[in-house]
Amino acid sequence: MRCMGLTKDDRTLRKTSPAPRPPHDAVRGAGSGQRRAWLVLALILAALNLRPAISSLGPVLAEVRADLGMNGTVAGLLTSLPALCFGLFGFAAPRLARRFGPAAVVIAGLVALTVGLALRSLMPTTVPFLLTTTVALAGIAVGNVLMPVLVKRWFPDRIGTMTGVYAGVAALGAAVSAAMTVPLTGALGDSWRLGIGVWAVVTALALLPWLAARPSFRRAELRKGGAGGGEGEGEGRGAGGTGSAAAPPVPSLARSRTAWALAVFFGLQATAAYITLGWASQIFRDAGVGAGTAGLLLALVMGLGGPLGFVVPRVAARMRHQGPLVAVLGACGLVGYAGLWLAPASGAWVWAVFLGVANCAFPVALTMIGLRARSATGVARLSAFAQSVGYLICIPGPLVIGSLYEATGGWDVPLAVMAGLMAVQIAVGVVAGRDRRVEDGD
Structure with missing residues (x-):
């Protein structure tokens, strides 16, 4: 018998079946807000520890070289090691994320970072020091690649804002470690x-909330339905997402002009950044600046990325074409290099400011990674491609600068090379x- 178009079985099923749950975006209340707060805190803590392993070394590089018996070439290799590790280990991050989940891989990376930082401070000779540094940098590498992915999945409507948050915090971590x-x-x-x-202790403390928040990460990942979830972007004209869950497949990035341009740009800005991290303190010290002041100058260079890192990605996300912003930042780098050549000591604080502004090319590159793909899957693949290829491109930079410095006995030739690379970066x-x-296959 039917009643109002329903059979008896239909009415029974309606009574016994649970009502469908609303989508997460429709859920309001303390639970939802608490999970979102955990996700934000997790990104901040991870970002805070992405740079101290590198930036803490520059201010004491002269002492490390003397104690371990490093020549200029080996020291140049040490400053190139981050790029090498980021390029090699970054390729593995998307595959690991598909198997274990991106949050779990980031946690494993933080563990590797903690262990590597602790062990390298105990190493008596150069080779073990380089090996344990590699362990720490491998942990950073997976975090570098997966942070844009987590932003895309957890905050698809706030790509510029959240990229600015973790890029700014990463710069703050670099600045604090360089200064302290x-x-x-x-x-x-x-x-x-x-x-x-001592920075291993900071990383270990940052790891604890990640471990405590793993249930929130699992719910966030299940809610997004895998690597392709959360495709909608909503922040600014450059955010090109449509909000549809059905995204077109990602073609081979090796044939994409956009992917290659982004990879080369990422590589050149990373070259400039790691040359600055590895050698800026030495440039200032060779000009007669004391070791402590040189560390503060490097802290200023890296620290400007903190406040600017919160602003620049949001500006970039609202631009349809980020080229003009790239050109302005590159011009600041050229001014900084010219100042280091003409008056490295008397204008040191001014040149540090210009170099700090130029370093904001990094959050712009991260923002563009999020904007140049339509889906989280596309962002994951593009992030791995652009960062891994980019870091491989930048490997020779710090090594070449160190070799030129030792061969010429000064900074004129290295600075000229750095300026040439910056011009290509702008283009x-x-x-x-x-x-x-x-x-789109472009």
Whole structure:
């Protein structure tokens, strides 16, 4: 018998079946807000620890070289090691994320970072020091690649804002470690080993909330339905997403002009950044600036990325073409290099400001990674491609600069090379900033 178009079985099923749950975006209340707060906190803590392993070394590089017996070429290799590790280990991040989930891989990366930082401070010779540094950098590599993916999945409507948050915090971490390593070394008995080893404690503390928040990460990942979930972007004209869950397949990135332009731009801005991280303190010290002041100058260079890192990605996300912004940042880098050549000591603080502004090419590159693909899957593949290829491109940079410095006995030739690379960075960044998507086959 039917009643109002329903059979008896239909009415029974309606009574016994649970009502469908509303989508997460429709859920309101303390639980939802608490999970979102955990996700934001997790990104901040991870970002805070993405740079101290590198930036803490520059201010005491002279002491490390003397103690371990490094020549200029090996020191150049040490400053190139981050790029090498980021390029090699970054390729593995998307595959690991598909198997274990991106949050679990980031947690494993933080563990590797903690262990590597702790062990390298104990190493008595160069080779073990390089090996344990590699372990730490491998942990950073997977975080570098997966942070844009987590932003795309957890905050698809806030790509520019959240990219700015973690890029700014990463810059803050670099600045604090650069500024504090020399004072910590002095306070800990003039031991550079303790001065750089203390950052392992900071990473270990940052790891604890990640472990505590794993259930929130699992719910967020299940809610997004895998690597392709959360495709909608809503922040600014450059955000090109449509909000549809059905995204076009991602073609081979090796055939994409947009992907290659972004990879080369990423590589050149990374070259400039790691040359600055590895050698800026030495440039200032060679000009007669004291070690402590040189560390503060490097901290200023890296620290400007903090406040600017919160703003620049939001500006970039609202631009249809990020080329003009890339050009402005590159011009600041050229001014900084010219100042280091003409008056490195008397204008040191001014040149540090210009170099700090130029370093904001990094959050712009991260923002463009999020904008040049339509889906989280596309962002994951583009992030791995652009960062891995880019870091491989930048490997020779710090090594070449170190070799030129030792061969010429000064900074004139290295600075000229750095300026030439910055000019190329501007040109290729304009191409990478075009309003294109890798799924469109361009």
